[in-house]
Amino acid sequence: MVVRPFRGLRPRKDMIDKVAAKPYDVVSTEEARKEAERNPYTFYKVTRPEINFDGEVDTHSDEVILKGKEVLDNFQKEGVMILEDKPAIYVYKEEWKGYSQIGIYATFSTQEYREGKIKKHELTRKDKEDERARHVKLMQAHTGPVFLMYRSRPEIDQLIIKHTTKEPEYDYTDESGIHHTLWVVKDENEIKEIVDAFKSVDAFYIADGHHRAAAAARAAEELAKENPNHTGEEEYNFFLAVLFPHSQLHILDYNRVVKDLNGNSKEEFLKKISAKFDIEDAPNSPFKPEKKHEFGMYLDGKWYKLSAKEGTFDKNDVVSSLDVAILQNNLLNPILGIENPRTDKRINFVGGIKGVEELQRLVDSGEYTVAFALYPTSIEELLQVADEGKIMPPKSTWFEPKLKSGIIVHLM
Known part of the structure; x- marks a missing residue:
């Protein structure tokens, strides 16, 4: 080189x-x-x-x-x-x-x-x-x-x-x-x-x-x-x-906030999520995921821990296995109707430099309805995606x- x-x-x-x-x-x-x-x-x-x-x-x-x-x-x-x-x-x-x-x-x-x-x-x-x-x-x-x-x-x-x-x-x-x-x-x-x-x-x-x-x-x-x-x-x-x-x-986490529940009530939303994620009360508040395929969700003044179920991603595909892809393919798109996070005005992205406290503040302010905290993408995942000539979903990495x-x- x-x-x-x-x-x-x-x-x-x-x-x-x-x-x-x-x-x-x-x-x-x-x-x-x-x-x-x-x-x-x-x-x-x-x-x-x-x-x-x-x-x-x-x-x-x-x-x-x-x-x-x-x-x-x-x-x-x-x-x-x-x-x-x-x-x-x-x-x-x-x-x-x-x-x-x-x-x-x-x-x-x-x-x-x-x-x-x-x-x-x-x-x-x-x-x-x-x-x-x-x-x-x-x-x-x-x-x-x-x-x-x-x-x-x-x-x-x-x-x-x-x-x-x-x-x-x-x-x-x-x-x-x-x-x-x-x-x-x-x-x-x-x-x-x-x-x-x-x-x-x-x-x-x-x-x-x-x-x-x-x-x-x-x-x-x-x-x-x-x-x-x-x-x-x-x-x-x-x-x-x-x-x-x-x-x-x-690499720090790159988190998501969404303005509304796409016409779902809170109960309907939680029920739809449960098809693809195990939902439990978060062990602490605010909640920061501690491992891959684990997500924090802040909704209506409460933190939840979501864990991706079997079948939500292809273990042999590095892009499908990324947490940003799992969230997009199993929740943001099918449930919240966010097909293209690059252009949809209902979603915004918050760099991990601001902490999960910023997610809670944005939802509590009323500007957003729900927030998702993600585990950071790893350097090795990035290298593998690049080596395979593939593309990550938008806003997958925040370097600091x-x-x-x-x-x-x-x-x-």
Whole structure:
């Protein structure tokens, strides 16, 4: 597999905690605007460029995206962000709530993505791909990294970890309590050692950022067609990502809340559920499932424990065996009438970072009628789905900690 060093554009050492920001898709325009009022150097001005305008604007218009590029260019001109003097690989460590993950910032091949060597487990939406590809082309940069993983190998893991004994370039804790440390590897022999180590790896896997990866590949194809002297070595052929060993990653539960019981009374609803699930009072409140095929359900002020019965899934099919699929195929679709959870406005999804207490709060508020707490999908399940070329149901995984934007930018 190809791992490629690059000249990263990154914040000045004393500015990292001001520039780096959460991914654009986990904050609202209003949240980003408030942060910009407090902190004029936030990277939201690049990734959420609509906040540079007063009032409502079309967030996907060329004018708005180009304003984000102008901000990025100005950050560089003003010395807020600096361009590395030579290609580098960046060793990166995130620590959060006792978990630690150590990987590398590098660029990765859009050709290997197209060939299926960089494996996915989610469907992407064409409209979102189009919008992100246009963003990449207008920005002339990859402003947010894709979250990749590889099957852990001790010799490769240790090769990367050995760089963490050196003096870091960045070492700070953000507003969410995540500790970030970054080391810059510019020695050509050390870079070659890392690059060569990954040549024997068969595949990388997308953990998070399917649309960013698809958009980078789409933009590369379009730019290649527009370039009569295309060689395949241009920067647009490689996208920004952080690559971690799978053994260090942490998936949280991804829970569901539904607005109504699809015309059923509480009693009718419970009776219909009992055909496919054993129902009992939850042993504690709020209730968090402790193993696969076990679910928490909060309804009418009470927590229940649901256990999937025999026959609710195919044990030989990894996708059918996922808890998100069991819930969808045996309850959400047939009983609550939610055929497509991607588009149905009656269902919403709550990342496990907020805890099961948030599910109870949403139902108690009256905004939703019933909530379901799930046991987290495992890394091994994700790898198996990707290896078999299959697709997980929507909102199957919530990785934490997430990758910030603005720590490193890849210019094209």
